[in-house]
Each structure stands twice: as structure tokens, then as C-alpha cells.
Amino acid sequence: MENDSAIRELVSACVGQTGAPVTALRKIMATHGHITDEHVGIVADVFNLSRADVRGIVSFYSDFSTTPRGRKHIRICQAEACQAVGCRGLTREVSAALGLGLGETSEDLAVSLEGVYCLGLCASGPSAMVNERIIAHATREDLLQ
Amino acid sequence: MSRALVPNETLANALGANELARELGARGYQVVRSGGFGLAWLEPMLVIDGQAYGPVRDLDALEEVALGPVNEIPAIARQRRIIFDRCGRGNPMDYDPAWLLDQLRRSPREIIAEIRASGLRGRGGAGFPAHIKWQTVHDTPAPQKYIVVNADEGDSGTFADRLIMEGDPFRLIEGMLLAGHAVGADKGIVYLRSEYPLAARIFDQAIARARELGLLENFALELFIGAGAYICGEETSLLESLEGRRGEVRSKPPVPAVAGLFGQPTLVHNVISLCSVPGILRMGGAAYAEIGVGPSTGSMTFQLAGNIQRGGLYELPFGLSMRELVEDWGGGTRSGRPFGAVQLGGPLGAYLFEDALDTPLTYEATAKLGAGIGHGGLVVFDDTMDRVRQAHFAFAFCAHESCGKCTPCRIGAVRGKETMEALAAGEYTEDKIAVIAELCDVMEEASLCQMGGMTPIPVRSALGIAPGISE
Structure with a gap:
């Protein structure tokens, strides 16, 4: 091939x-x-x-995946510094809105949701990444728009 | 023409620094992309002709966020910036190698003597005296020796490695070349985590620049990007990963200083340990040893994170209390609620409460609490923190990140997580606490590395369990 x-x-x-x-x-x-x-x-x-x-x-290694990820790949930090500023609640809301748990991808491959342990923005959490874009003080709207 | 320093730093960029740089350029400023100062709550922070502004949201409202002359901002001026002295002050690629080349003419014996006199201890977590490693690598005969830099900064609440690699990569290159010269290693590899793509780009540029400057004629410098594994911050796991395998930890001995990368003597150091070296040689080891308290010598890059008003990086001498850091420097919780706890030294660090806040931040005083300074990160929680949930997370994290090689960690973490789930569901019984206490004792005693060996620290401190009670 x-x-x-x-x-x-x-x-x-x-x-x-x-x-x-x-x-x-x-x-x-x-x-x-x-x-x-x-x-x-x-x-x-x-x-x-x-x-x-x-x-x-x-x-x-968690960077390696054997299944395709979504075209929009959302990663939300789950580590302690982000826990202290509400990443658990944020994850629940985003998860409910998308109908996806952490580590899941929508059937049409449009979006996937994943946890990540630390992006190094620990004084400005919750932090997240959407594809290559890094987000500090992440909100539900930032991740779902 | 006005000169504007705009940080090219991950946090500042996430908060709009790239857009501000473009806009300033369009308005005719001479824009210089610098490093960040590490004051997270002021980002994006601009320095225009020596005057600082931050956090800048709107260039037309700069005066509303005027901070005065950058050198007079108390949160910078009151620090003791030895490692970070250049960071934020200009384009990191404008590097004058004269001092470094001069130092590289000193004898290895002389440089190791300065490191010994400085009392420098590893800043990655273990706090091991640096000069012993240097001397061991130096004294071990081998066809090839290596410098390996641990930039796998996975501890939540830490970002010092990222800030220095983005803002002053030549500080790390200086440390590596000096260490290589001292121990007789002509190859150096930086193991950087994949979550830091900007640090990777900037460090790559710095390697190219160092080559142009002729600094790499006798030293091969390489950047390796990890693939998302917390355990690879453990030095032997990191070496396995660098050899292209699963990052499963090795048993010690032999220590890496004797048989490390590809079986050769290897000086493995955290980024901040090596970045401390130029400052030590500049002021002399004895003068460096006078900074700090007792055997905790020099400056530490404390990183204040989590639920905190003024979070960021503060390079300070060892010895201030956690209260000073959290209350005076940090301004208390961001939520405005009462202080709850601080987790000191990363995910394997202790949860400490109000009664411990007056403890001085030194290796010795924190060890007395059964805690450790780790990589200098403090994650602050307000009073809504749920201790049972945090203890559960410590086990869950260990279960997620365990390399799986040894049984206490691989199975203990999963059993601990399950037991904590039962506890959280309301079965808070003495039986369950006894199981947790016993698991902690076994993991601590019998795990191959600190992942399993130190997971009991956050668990016990969150739940208020004393070590060894299962006996």
C-alpha cells in the first residue's frame, strides 16, 4: 500500500x-x-x-492511541492544582453536554474527550487543550463552542 | 521607537500574548518576544520601555493595569532570582557565550569542588547532594558518559522547568555544558514531556543557536520528547524510555551514575538543578552555601498553584514558612474561602493543614513532618477540599501511572482505590481504615521506586493515618 x-x-x-x-x-x-x-x-x-x-x-504511553480520536479533541486537566479550582465539576458538565466520558470518542469521530495530568498552567486552572490550543481558566463555553 | 517585551510563554500565550504582540507590531512598536516572569496572575504582562503592565486585556486601557517600573514590582524585586535572573528581560536567543567559554576553561576538579562547597541538592524531588553524583560519574571509567536532563515535569503544581526552557533555554545549556565538562560527558539529552510543545520549539531553536555560536563542537546535545507517562519522571524509567522501550523502572543498584543510559555512567539531573550551576560558579560555591538555611542551601524555585490569588513562580532562599508563601506572596485563596490545605511537592507529596503552615520550607523541616519539598510546588486548596476524595485520587493516580513492574505498586494502588471508593460510599469503618493503613505500609516498604513508595504520603496525610500502625 x-x-x-x-x-x-x-x-x-x-x-x-x-x-x-x-x-x-x-x-x-x-x-x-x-x-x-x-x-x-x-x-x-x-x-x-x-x-x-x-x-x-x-x-x-498515554499519547499513543490505537483508535482514531475526534476531529475536535478535548483534553481537560484532572490533576490536583486543577482539582483545587473545580476541574471535576467542569469535566462533569462537559461530559454531560457531549454525552461522552473521559477517554471516549463520538461515533461520527467529530469530538473526543480525554483527561490529562498537568499542562503546566497550575496557577491559572482549570486548564485544558482543544486540539493544539491551550486554554487557561477554562470554562464550559471555551470547551464546547 | 518604543520597545515592547511580550512574553512568548505558554500561559501568557493562552491568555492572548500572541494577539497582543501582533497588535503592538501593527501599532509600530519594536516587539521582542521574551520569556515570562512567572507571575501568573499578571499575565499577559508587557514591559514597554521598562514600564510593566498586566494583566493586559486591551492595549487602549494600558494605564488601568500599569504596574510601574518592572524592576520595582515587589513580587519580582523581593525574590532572589539566581536561576531566573535573565528570564523575561529580552529575546532568549540573544546570548553572549563569553562567560560560559571562560568557565569551560576551568578544571573539572575545580568545578566539582565548587558544587561540593555550594551544598547543592537535587531539585527534582529526592534532594540528593549533587556533588556525589558528579564525582561518581567523573570517577567511573567508561568509553561514553552522558548528561541526561529530566524535564518530564509531571508534578501538578510545578512549571519551573517549562518557564526556564521557554524563557532562558541557554541557562539549561550552560548547566549541561558545565556539567559535561566537569564529569567527562560529551553527550547530553534533554527528556522533555510532550505536554510542553512551546518549550520544545524554543529549546530546539536554542540548540541551533548554540551550534552557530560554536558551543556544540565538543558536545552533542539532543532533545527527546516523551509520550505521556508520569512515571518517566523517575530517573530509571526515563532512561528506559530514552532507550526506546516501555518506561518500566529498573532496580537500583547500580545507580545511573555508575550504569545509566545504555549501561554507561550517566549524570541524571532535574532542569532546575542544572540551571542552578551557572549561578553557583558565578558567585562561588561558598557564597551560594550562605544563602538559605543550614544544609538547605541556595535558592529554590517555589511554585504556588491551585486555589491561590497570586500564583506563579517565586525564586527564594530556602527557609521561609509556608504561611509566608501562601499568605504574603500568594494572597490566600482565589475563591476567597478560608484556607483548607496545601499539597507540598507534587502528587506524591503530603497534604498539610493550618497547623503546619509555620513550618519553614527546608528539606529538613518538611522531612520532620513526613513531607518533602519535592520540585518546589505548593498546591493550595480552600476549605471545601474533601480529604477522602483526595486520598482516593492519590491511589487512582498511582494505579493510572504505575509502570506495573512491581506488585506492591501495581496491585496495591488498585486495592487502595477500591477501598477508598467503599469508604467514600459511606462504609467508613475501622476495618477499611486498617486495610488502607496496611496497604500504605506495604507499598512504602516494598515498592521498587517512589511512585508506589510515596503514594502513602498523600493518602496518610489526607486521612490522618500514622505510618507503621498496621504492625
Whole structure:
């Protein structure tokens, strides 16, 4: 498949770098949005690892997903500094409005909701991310608009 | 032409700094994207011809948020900014390497002696004397040695690593090159968490700039981006991750200073530990040791977070009390409700209440409380904090982030979480508390690393359980 050769090229470009398999998987996430069985096979092949090794890496890191995320990917910080300023309530409201729990994606792939542990804006919470945009003092409206 | 410093910093950008920079440019200002000062409640904070304004929402109403000369803002002037002295003062890429090149001509022995005299202890959490690690890496013969920087700043309530890497990346590069020269390592890798994309972009630019300046002719400097795992802030897990695997912790010994990355001697330090090094060499180790209290020497980048009026980063000598930090610097809770608790030192840190607020912030005094300073983060809660819920979260977080290698952490955290759920549902019985106490004792005694070993600290402190009562 044409797509496969592009992925293979992307993965091969990481050979020799520090921590290459992790970096290769991160690049697949960035270009493809999620990691498929075929991608696992390619990474295993290029780095001479077993598929089980690569699946083990994929399941370990929370940035890696084996299912597609929503076109709008909402991440709300669930850590202590944001708890102290109401992230639990915010998460409940957003979750109810979307009909999605943390870690879930809508069937039409329009939106997904995920928890995250700390974005480093701990004096200005609750903090959240919508796709690449980072939001301080996040409100329900910021996340749902 | 007026010169406007506009922070290029994640929080300031989230609050509109990029838009302000564009607008100032359109109005004919000479715009310089600087680092942030770390005063979160004033962001976005602009400095125009030495006068500070913040928080700026509207450029036509600047006078309403005028703060006076930037050097006279008490929240900056009263700090002891040794690490952060340059941060916020200009374009971080305008770097003059003369001082660094001069220092790199000193002998390794001399530099390690200064670090020993300074009493510097690791700022990442463990507080281990830095010079012992330096000497060990220096003394261990090997074909290759490494400097590994732990910038996997996952503790809630901390953002010092992010602020310095965004605002003064050359401070970290200085620390790495000096450490590399002292211990005999010519490769350095920064392990940065993926949640900090702006820090990654700015640090990449700084590496390119350092190369142009000829600073990297004898030192290979690399930036590695993590993939979302809190446990990778544990040094051996971080090394596993850097070798491209699951970040499962290793048993120690051997310590990384003897056998670390790819089995070679490796100096693993937190960002702020290495960023303390240039200041130590500038003033001399002995002078640095006079700052602070007793064996807690030097400055600490305290980070005030959570439910707080004036949160942010305050670089101060060790020794002030938590009350001074929370009340005087922080102005109390943001909600306006009475103070409830502070969690000191990240998710594995203790919940401390009103009766502990007069404790001085030193390694020694906090250890007496069964707590620790950690990476210097203080998360403030008001009186609505639910202790049972926070203890539940400590177990739940450990269950979520455990690498799974050792049983006490992998299973203990899940059992603790389930038991806390039963407690929260109203079954608050002595039996259940006894189970929690026993789990805490086992996790503390038998876990391979601090993830499982320190989860009992927030649990016990939130619930008021004494250590060792299960025996």
C-alpha cells in the first residue's frame, strides 16, 4: 500500500536516534492520528523488535492511541492544582453536554474527550487543550463552542 | 521607537500574548518576544520601555493595569532570582557565550569542588547532594558518559522547568555544558514531556543557536520528547524510555551514575538543578552555601498553584514558612474561602493543614513532618477540599501511572482505590481504615521506586493515618 511506504519511510528516518521506536510512534500519531496493526508491524520490522514489544510500547504511553480520536479533541486537566479550582465539576458538565466520558470518542469521530495530568498552567486552572490550543481558566463555553 | 517585551510563554500565550504582540507590531512598536516572569496572575504582562503592565486585556486601557517600573514590582524585586535572573528581560536567543567559554576553561576538579562547597541538592524531588553524583560519574571509567536532563515535569503544581526552557533555554545549556565538562560527558539529552510543545520549539531553536555560536563542537546535545507517562519522571524509567522501550523502572543498584543510559555512567539531573550551576560558579560555591538555611542551601524555585490569588513562580532562599508563601506572596485563596490545605511537592507529596503552615520550607523541616519539598510546588486548596476524595485520587493516580513492574505498586494502588471508593460510599469503618493503613505500609516498604513508595504520603496525610500502625 502506498500509505504503508510513506509510514515506513517516516519510521526508517528515526533509525539511529535516541529512543527511536518511541519517536517513530510519536511521528505516526502526528501524521496519522492513531496507530494501526499495520503500523505496529512496520515499526517492529524496521527496529527488529517483536510485534508484542511494539504493542507493549504503544499501550504504555498515554499519547499513543490505537483508535482514531475526534476531529475536535478535548483534553481537560484532572490533576490536583486543577482539582483545587473545580476541574471535576467542569469535566462533569462537559461530559454531560457531549454525552461522552473521559477517554471516549463520538461515533461520527467529530469530538473526543480525554483527561490529562498537568499542562503546566497550575496557577491559572482549570486548564485544558482543544486540539493544539491551550486554554487557561477554562470554562464550559471555551470547551464546547 | 518604543520597545515592547511580550512574553512568548505558554500561559501568557493562552491568555492572548500572541494577539497582543501582533497588535503592538501593527501599532509600530519594536516587539521582542521574551520569556515570562512567572507571575501568573499578571499575565499577559508587557514591559514597554521598562514600564510593566498586566494583566493586559486591551492595549487602549494600558494605564488601568500599569504596574510601574518592572524592576520595582515587589513580587519580582523581593525574590532572589539566581536561576531566573535573565528570564523575561529580552529575546532568549540573544546570548553572549563569553562567560560560559571562560568557565569551560576551568578544571573539572575545580568545578566539582565548587558544587561540593555550594551544598547543592537535587531539585527534582529526592534532594540528593549533587556533588556525589558528579564525582561518581567523573570517577567511573567508561568509553561514553552522558548528561541526561529530566524535564518530564509531571508534578501538578510545578512549571519551573517549562518557564526556564521557554524563557532562558541557554541557562539549561550552560548547566549541561558545565556539567559535561566537569564529569567527562560529551553527550547530553534533554527528556522533555510532550505536554510542553512551546518549550520544545524554543529549546530546539536554542540548540541551533548554540551550534552557530560554536558551543556544540565538543558536545552533542539532543532533545527527546516523551509520550505521556508520569512515571518517566523517575530517573530509571526515563532512561528506559530514552532507550526506546516501555518506561518500566529498573532496580537500583547500580545507580545511573555508575550504569545509566545504555549501561554507561550517566549524570541524571532535574532542569532546575542544572540551571542552578551557572549561578553557583558565578558567585562561588561558598557564597551560594550562605544563602538559605543550614544544609538547605541556595535558592529554590517555589511554585504556588491551585486555589491561590497570586500564583506563579517565586525564586527564594530556602527557609521561609509556608504561611509566608501562601499568605504574603500568594494572597490566600482565589475563591476567597478560608484556607483548607496545601499539597507540598507534587502528587506524591503530603497534604498539610493550618497547623503546619509555620513550618519553614527546608528539606529538613518538611522531612520532620513526613513531607518533602519535592520540585518546589505548593498546591493550595480552600476549605471545601474533601480529604477522602483526595486520598482516593492519590491511589487512582498511582494505579493510572504505575509502570506495573512491581506488585506492591501495581496491585496495591488498585486495592487502595477500591477501598477508598467503599469508604467514600459511606462504609467508613475501622476495618477499611486498617486495610488502607496496611496497604500504605506495604507499598512504602516494598515498592521498587517512589511512585508506589510515596503514594502513602498523600493518602496518610489526607486521612490522618500514622505510618507503621498496621504492625
